[in-house]
Amino acid sequence: MNMSIFYTLLLLCLFALLARWIKSKEAEWIGSYGEYKVRKAIKKIEATSSGKYKAFHNLYIPKQDGSTSQIDHIILSDQGLFVIETKNYSGWIFGDETSKYWTQVIYKRKEKFLNPVLQNKGHIKALRNWLGEAFSHIPIHSIVVFLPRAKFKSDAHFSHAYVVYPKQLKQVLKQHETNVIDGETKRLLTQKLETALVKDKQQEKEVKKRHVQTIQTKQRQAEQHIQQNRCPKCGGVLIVRKGKFGTFKGCNNYPKCKFTQSIG
Ligand SMILES: [Zn+2]
Incomplete structure (x- = not known):
């Protein structure tokens, strides 16, 4: 070449x-x-x-x-x-x-x-x-x-x-x-x-990492709950409902709990 x-x-x-x-x-x-x-x-x-x-x-x-x-x-x-x-x-x-x-x-x-x-x-x-x-x-x-x-x-x-x-x-x-x-x-x-306050770059990195990790863990837990038809907000039972904008899972404690998740 x-x-x-x-x-x-x-x-x-x-x-x-x-x-x-x-x-x-x-x-x-x-x-x-x-x-x-x-x-x-x-x-x-x-x-x-x-x-x-x-x-x-x-x-x-x-x-x-x-x-x-x-x-x-x-x-x-x-x-x-x-x-x-x-x-x-x-x-x-x-x-x-x-x-x-x-x-x-x-x-x-x-x-x-x-x-x-x-x-x-x-x-x-x-x-x-x-x-x-x-x-x-x-x-x-x-x-x-x-x-x-x-x-x-x-x-x-x-x-x-x-x-x-x-x-x-x-x-x-x-x-x-x-x-x-x-x-x-x-x-x-x-x-x-x-x-x-975070003291230095190293501590900030660690705190940030933990901050993101706990958010991710929480999200994973919420997703698992939803899959098992458990409300991630109040522990109620999620029921599949049909609404104006499609099908969604809603909490049986509605209207006290307003959790919903669209399922396409
Ligand atoms: Zn709920």
Whole structure:
């Protein structure tokens, strides 16, 4: 074989591998970039507040069932705790406070994703349980942050959460002016929250791995239950029903338990 053809082929192969690697990392990079932008906005607020706001980033809150709840950011102030969930979507976003799913419209394609307000509600519930009785009087505010490349198109009213862009974060914090936390409580809270931070890259890797593993185990268990016609939510019996949108398995404890799973 001609040497120059050989090298051209080798180069092409390397390019193909590189392109594949970049593509596989793309989502992760976009994700971390969004994270970074929001973290920067929060750090700026923290730095210019002369000690009024204290921020914690990337916390893993232990739950009673052995799993963890991952929280992007928490801001602590005399006014309470602000729990922040970051979303890195682009395109048009539609959603309200109570629907299970929100919609992203991009290039005329529609994608469903879990309602981040409900998601954050779950994080706050885990945080409350973990903080316990001693801090039960402390108000916790929910904030969902979208990056400016997403256009939030809903005019729905949110009464239990804020849905904002990074530059509006400061306004949200300023809306709360009543001091409810004294210096000693703030010190104890800081101490407690610091225990949920990951110390270094190695620990983060381990915590992340465990976090994903418990989620996967839970999913597998739920799937097994469903196969055995047991409701993964309440332990009831699943019954095959026919609905407007096809056949599904529903819980016999309906309407108390609303679990359903479509079976095509
Ligand atoms: Zn059920």
